[in-house]
Amino acid sequence: xxxxxxxxxxxxxxxxxxxxxxxxxxxxxxxxxxxxxxxxxxxxxxxxxxxxxxxxxxxxxxxxxxxxxxxxxxxxxxxxxxxxxxxxxxxxxxxxxxxxxxxxxxxxxxxxxxxxxxxxxxxxxxxxxxxxxxxxxxxxxxxxxxxxxxxxxxxxxxxxxxxxxxxxxxxxxxxxxxxxxxxxxxxxxxxxxxxxxxxxxxxxxxxxxxxxxxxxxxxxxxxxxxxxxxxxxxxxxxxxxxxxxxxxxxxxxxxxxxxxxxxxxxxxxxxxxxxxxxxxxx
Amino acid sequence: xxxxxxxxxxxxxxxxxxxxxxxxxxxxxxxxxxxxxxxxxxxxxxxxxxxxxxxxxxxxxxxxxxxxxxxxxxxxxxxxxxxxxxxxxxxxxxxxxxxxxxxxxxxxxxxxxxxxxxxxxxxxxxxxxxxxxxxxxxxxxxxxxxxxxxxxxxxxxxxxxxxxxxxxxxxxxxxxxxxxxxxxxxxxxxxxxxxxxxxxxxxxxxxxxxxxxxxxxxxxxxxxxxxxxxxxxxxxxxxxxxxxxxxxxxxxxxxxx
Numbered sequence: 001x002x003x004x005x006x007x008x009x010x011x012x013x014x015x016x017x018x019x020x021x022x023x024x025x026x027x028x029x030x031x032x033x034x035x036x037x038x039x040x041x042x043x044x045x046x047x048x049x050x051x052x053x054x055x056x057x058x059x060x061x062x063x064x065x066x067x068x069x070x071x072x073x074x075x076x077x078x079x080x081x082x083x084x085x086x087x088x089x090x091x092x093x094x095x096x097x098x099x100x101x102x103x104x105x106x107x108x109x110x111x112x113x114x115x116x117x118x119x120x121x122x123x124x125x126x127x128x129x130x131x132x133x134x135x136x137x138x139x140x141x142x143x144x145x146x147x148x149x150x151x152x153x154x155x156x157x158x159x160x161x162x163x164x165x166x167x168x169x170x171x172x173x174x175x176x177x178x179x180x181x182x183x184x185x186x187x188x189x190x191x192x193x194x195x196x197x198x199x200x201x202x203x204x205x206x207x208x209x210x211x212x213x214x215x216x217x218x219x220x221x222x223x224x225x226x227x228x229x230x231x232x233x234x235x236x237x238x239x240x241x242x243x244x245x246x247x248x249x250x251x252x253x254x255x256x257x258x259x260x261x262x263x264x265x266x267x268x269x270x271x272x273x274x275x276x277x278x279x280x281x282x
Numbered sequence: 283x284x285x286x287x288x289x290x291x292x293x294x295x296x297x298x299x300x301x302x303x304x305x306x307x308x309x310x311x312x313x314x315x316x317x318x319x320x321x322x323x324x325x326x327x328x329x330x331x332x333x334x335x336x337x338x339x340x341x342x343x344x345x346x347x348x349x350x351x352x353x354x355x356x357x358x359x360x361x362x363x364x365x366x367x368x369x370x371x372x373x374x375x376x377x378x379x380x381x382x383x384x385x386x387x388x389x390x391x392x393x394x395x396x397x398x399x400x401x402x403x404x405x406x407x408x409x410x411x412x413x414x415x416x417x418x419x420x421x422x423x424x425x426x427x428x429x430x431x432x433x434x435x436x437x438x439x440x441x442x443x444x445x446x447x448x449x450x451x452x453x454x455x456x457x458x459x460x461x462x463x464x465x466x467x468x469x470x471x472x473x474x475x476x477x478x479x480x481x482x483x484x485x486x487x488x489x490x491x492x493x494x495x496x497x498x499x500x501x502x503x504x505x506x507x508x509x510x511x512x513x514x515x516x517x518x519x520x521x522x523x524x525x526x527x528x529x530x531x532x533x534x535x536x537x538x539x
Binding site: 043092106141143144145146147148149150151153154157158161164165166168169170172173174175176177178179180181184185186188190191193194195198199202207208210211212219222223225226227229231232233234235236239242243246250281282 | 326329330332333338342343344345346347348349351353358361362366369384389392393396403404406407408409410411412414416417424425428429430431432433434435437438441443445449452455456459462463464465466467468469470472473474476477478479480481482485498503536
């Protein structure tokens with residue numbers, strides 16, 4: 001019986017002459033050497049009829065044990081005996097088959113023909129890289145724990161806003177003018193600032209257009225925006241039109257609101273705040 | 283050392299605390315896996331448990347995309363709007379203690395709030411400036427969502443809910459604007475509601491329903507008070523719940539640019 005190192009050399013030269021790549025040849029030779037070592041270290045499980053001496057002492061041993069197990073249907077003793085050899089030759093599924101299920105064992109053993117089998121697929125498993133047989137569909141994403149990363153940021157933002165708001169509230173008092181008097185219209189009368197854009201529009205359009213049609217169109221337009229904008233991209237470069245349109249509407253409304261706030265004086269007529277002062281309260 | 287520690291009051295306290303934390307009451311309050319049961323040592327598992335075994339799990343997933351929490355991406359605007367709503371609820375409840383929505387009483391109540399209620403003026407200021415700020419943050423939140431394209435499928439419906447929330451925010455701000463019952467409030471609301479009168483067909487009816495009469499009067503105050511403190515908050519909480527739920531269901535915070 002050859003020593004493991006001899007087996008290594010033998011398999012290596014065989015593989016090289018077969019034309020396998022050096023990596024594959026070396027891997028197979030190494031695997032054969034390991035099997036030989038394991039087989040030598042386990043004289044308690046000798047192969048009854050398969051001491052074929054072809055360099056793979058352990059392999060037939062595994063088959064000899066696994067074969068009856070597969071045929072007779074899972075004797076625990078047989079499975080247990082086969083396991084050390086099975087581990088070495090990576091035929092573990094074959095070594096402990098389920099009752100009445102001889103298929104895996106038969107498949108791995110190549111129809112139970114002892115000595116011809118060892119040079120088989122299992123050896124290839126050692127060199128196949130996982131990426132080549134697994135299809136990765138979902139790209140791993142860079143994720144962080146909400147606690148503490150997000151919640152710390154949220155808490156900080158909350159504290160900052162609360163502090164600013166408190167300082168502002170201590171410094172500036174909310175307006176409280178004299179008691180409501182329906183006989184005395186203040187001049188000018190202005191809507192709350194968020195409606196001043198609409199009030200400004202009243203100067204240019206019929207009340208029904210400025211007060212009803214335009215707000216309705218704005219609301220409906222906003223609501224249907226995702227259904228009108230069919231462009232799936234979220235990159236700014238791909239959606240210049242959407243960005244330009246939205247910015248245009250926001251800016252025009254902001255301009256109208258600012259005019260209504262600061263540039264409208266008594267009678268809601270145009271003034272300059274630096275001449276006549278500001279006719280506006282929050 | 284161990285012998286002297288037996289009389290250590292701190293150890294006694296810790297012992298009491300630990301037996302309390304193993305008792306039925308404590309365990310009934312905190313779910314299995316809660317960090318208040320197990321204590322918190324910084325580990326990936328405990329970081330997940332902080333969110334997973336608490337009410338927070340309704341708001342946040344255990345993990346989020348790293349780019350999503352970059353301050354420059356969301357600017358925290360949605361979260362700040364929600365925080366301002368909570369602040370407005372708390373300050374608003376305090377103001378309700380001292381406010382009677384009746385035309386004869388309301389203005390003197392306002393004056394009393396300014397002069398003789400502890401922190402009355404400060405709380406009113408917080409409520410008013412917070413409300414203006416919330417209108418701004420909700421609007422900016424919408425702008426942010428638009429510019430990052432975060433309204434695109436599958437988030438179309440949540441965008442619609444967001445537009446409704448913007449409208450509700452404006453309505454809450456507008457109904458609150460009348461409540462001080464001073465010249466500023468009454469005439470601003472007069473101007474605002476004059477616009478609704480121009481609605482086609484139902485304009486007068488809409489205005490009548492909102493004002494409780496042809497012009498602003500005592501009924502208007504009570505009506506807008508009820509809308510402001512009860513009806514609209516109730517509606518906005520429902521829509522906020524849907525909004526938050528859909529944020530999670532539609533895949534969390536939106537993708538990178």
